[in-house]
Amino acid sequence: MAICDFCNDECVGTRYPAEAVKAAAASGFRPTGAIASGNAVAQRLGLSDFNMADQWVAQVMADSSDWALCPSCADSLEAHLASNPIPARAPRPPLPPVAPRRRRWRLFGPR
Numbered sequence: 001m002a003i004c005d006f007c008n009d010e011c012v013g014t015r016y017p018a019e020a021v022k023a024a025a026a027s028g029f030r031p032t033g034a035i036a037s038g039n040a041v042a043q044r045l046g047l048s049d050f051n052m053a054d055q056w057v058a059q060v061m062a063d064s065s066d067w068a069l070c071p072s073c074a075d076s077l078e079a080h081l082a083s084n085p086i087p088a089r090a091p092r093p094p095l096p097p098v099a100p101r102r103r104r105w106r107l108f109g110p111r
């Protein structure tokens with residue numbers, strides 16, 4: 001038993017390489033179930049400007065490990081890849097800017 005990386009369902013997973021999922025995300029694929037549930041959680045937490053689709057794409061682009069998908073998520077990914085074949089070099093959408101890490105000042109300087 002594995003947990004689907006898209007919808008968190010328990011399932012017998014099909015593994016997809018990170019490159020395939022990145023290419024699908026770059027050509028517009030979004031796992032609608034995962035995004036709807038992510039947005040629902042954000043709404044419950046009062047995060048009105050949270051955009052699960054953007055978060056999901058950023059996560060896909062940053063992740064280089066395989067994805068395990070349940071049959072229904074694998075089907076939707078396959079359907080997307082069938083109409084959007086993976087190009088030799090997938091164009092990368094721009095990543096969201098990373099907030100600069102705030103430097104922690106030590107009160108008495110480095111030891």
Ligand SMILES: [Zn+2]
Pocket residue numbers: 004005006007008009069070071072073074
């Ligand atoms: Zn799934």
